Amino acid sequence: MLNTQIKYIDYISKVNDEIEKTNLPDKVIEKFQLKETIEAIEKVELLVPVIGAFSAGKSSLLNSFLGDKKLPEKITPETALATELRYSEDEHIEAVGANSDITTFSIDDIEEIKDRAKDFKYLRMYLKNENIKNIEPLILVDMPGFESPLDLHNQAIMEYINRGVHYIVLSSVEDGTITKSMRRQLENIQAYERGFSFFLSKTNLKPKEEVEEIKQQVQDQLEDYFDITNEIGLVDDNGGESLQRVLSKIDPEQLIKTIFLEDLKDNYFSIKEAINTSISASGKTKEENNRAIQQLQKALDETLQKKNNLIEETKSRYSDIRINAIVEAVSMDLSNSIEEIVSVGMSGDSNALSETILEIAKSSLIVNVKDSMNDISGEIVNDFSTGLSNLNSVMADFTISENWIAGIAETTKKMITGASNKLNTIVSERKKVQNNNEDIDKTYKAVTSVLAITTEVVNPIVEVAIVFLPEILSFVFAAIQENKQKEKIRTTILTTTIPSLKRNLRAKLPEMFNAQVNELISQIGEQFEEAIENKQASIENAQKEREEENRNMEQIIQTYKKADKAITTLANNTLYKE
The missing domain is CATH 3.40.50.300 (P-loop containing nucleotide triphosphate hydrolases)
Known part of the structure; x- marks a missing residue:
């Protein structure tokens, strides 16, 4: 095992030891996914x-x-x-x-x-x-x-x-x-x-x-x-x-850092947020805590409704214009490569011609689907965060940042646009196994990155294209067999092949594209819901502690503060030390 792996695992284990000294609710601790992070590393x-x-x-x-x-x-x-x-x-x-x-x-x-x-x-x-x-x-x-x-x-x-x-x-x-x-x-x-x-x-x-x-x-x-x-x-x-x-x-050590460091930093802030919420709520009155809990519940209901509304609006709001732009971009890239395509066509190698056209189309799809999903994910995150912005003032005394919602939005954007997330891969694979069981552990949610979503759109489209492309190219093959006239092959590709490919893309792309946009909306919504639920659970737990007889609240608060200080020191020495 590499030094960076050992260092990160040791850090997480020690953070877990500090968390266990507190009375954070199990529901909140489970969201930190510490065991899963160690497994992933x-x-x-x-x-x-x-x-x-x-x-x-x-x-x-x-x-x-x-x-x-x-x-x-x-x-x-x-x-x-x-x-x-x-x-x-x-x-x-x-x-x-x-x-x-x-x-x-x-x-x-x-x-x-x-x-x-x-x-x-x-x-x-x-x-x-x-x-x-x-x-x-x-x-x-x-x-x-x-x-x-x-x-x-x-x-x-x-x-x-x-x-x-x-x-x-x-x-x-x-x-x-x-x-x-x-x-x-x-x-x-x-x-x-x-x-x-x-x-x-x-x-x-x-x-x-x-x-x-x-x-x-x-x-x-x-x-x-x-x-x-x-x-x-x-x-x-x-x-x-x-x-x-x-x-x-x-440098494998640097690759490990690239894969896990940002996740660990985000996790660190989530832990600090939960601990500081418990400290704040422990010093509040019952009325103040209940008012905050009610506001969080209202925000949770609104987030769920927002998620359902966005899913219903997927086609009109996100998909139609994006799909049209993607198809036109593929058409443009093929047209711009016409000399290369015609040259391959003149060789008479039908497999090479199919491969060249599909390769150009696939490269165009990868770039344009990725860019579209990046734009859409940003719009969705902004939609959720704008709708919840009033929570910032309500939660001012329960958070460590002035703009709590912006922090959730930024973390969510990083998760969605991340090129690689090994923790989520491990969790995702675990969920696939669990899907065969009745007792599925629903605590852990794997967030799929835009790059993985791009693959989910492009790969099936390319597989479908492999099937329909030979039929589309039949006119070109006929022109090749007839006289190999360069201009006729060019005209056939521009007037028949590319338009036919566009029609097929317009027919096949919406289903997969819409499904992935809906997945984006669901996952982004769940990230906001999870943050709100964690805040709610921490406040409820602190209030419960206050209501129990013979509880020394000052001692409880000091326990949280000691854990917070120890975890901060661990993070500074591991995550922020060059």
Whole structure:
């Protein structure tokens, strides 16, 4: 376990010890999710996908890193599967199916797995290999090439783009430049706010001087397109050492901080808020506490009504104009790429043409759906916070901030727009298991980020497009077979293919888009409801303590203050100390 993991777990354990010395209500303590946070930190995995075009040398690079040819290097695009490389004393392969079911194979069964590639989403290859063990908790993932069949490639990319923490990107020196396909893949990675390290592979195939020229050209492209100035790595036929050097520059400690630090800080303020509410309420009269409780209940009822109203207004208020803008943006991006599409069409390769069009459409969808969901989530949060702004004056004596509602809004925005939330992932997976039981623990609510919501919209749309795209392209294929006239292919794509794709998007997009907007509204509403309920429970609990006979209220208040001081010191030494 990394030092940062140990430090965070120790911090949470000590915070929990301090909380247990107080009399905070169980309902409020459960909302802090301290046990779940420790579990998430303990189980965090740092996935590092290795991506590139087919035959870019990904498997060769990884085999060189392993020092053993465990990954098949000469496979067809149809049999390529994303493969996670994990350490284990017991070598075996787990094949994960579409429903997350697992089939176990021996390492020697790789050929059988290739023949059944369409049955699985991805593989976990467990190897007794010191190089894999030495980079833990980093987990390398061998990804299918860009030319793999659309359904397999789409499944793999969408499976890992929201789970990967850093990407290793391979581009063959034989390409001489960053291809348009590669550029779109990098745009997708940046849209999901992930970093990447770039390699030129197969450098042994060209003279050193030419390699340096290509390296400089690619470096210029990375800076122009992505504002990336990191030096490009060079990989020859023995690239394992180069990969090790790049991996050594990835700081797992910093990645752990990136994933968990903001959540821990937000959690710290939630704990301080609850303790200080109890301190304040303990010093109030019964009438003052009851008045605050009544106001909170009124706000809770209003929040629930607001949530229901917003869900009813989803289509007219959020979806119609956004969906139209997204579809038009996809159309514009396809039209702007017409020369590339026509060029692929002239080659006569129908699969390549389908892949190019879908790749352009998918990249456009990712960017535009994400931007729309970001805008919508901001509007929804503002709607809730504006409606509750009168609570600030009512709660002035019960909170540690002058604008309590703004604090809830800011925390909610960070949760919704967060690129990664491992705590919520753990809780979400736990809830999936519990859904099969009658006694579902409803205390823990996993908040889905905009990036995950984007995946939930884009992935099904792309899967549907895989089915209807060949029919849409039938006119183009006919034009190609007839005479391969460039202008006719261009006209057919602009007047038939793109309009047909737009019609299909307009038909399929609303259902998934509306469902995710409704989910956003529900989750944002629940965050406000939870904050109000916690405040209400803390005040009710303090009032109950006041009403009990023979209770030394001054001693109770001092207990809360000591806990508050101790937790503040722990946070300053762990979360705010550079």
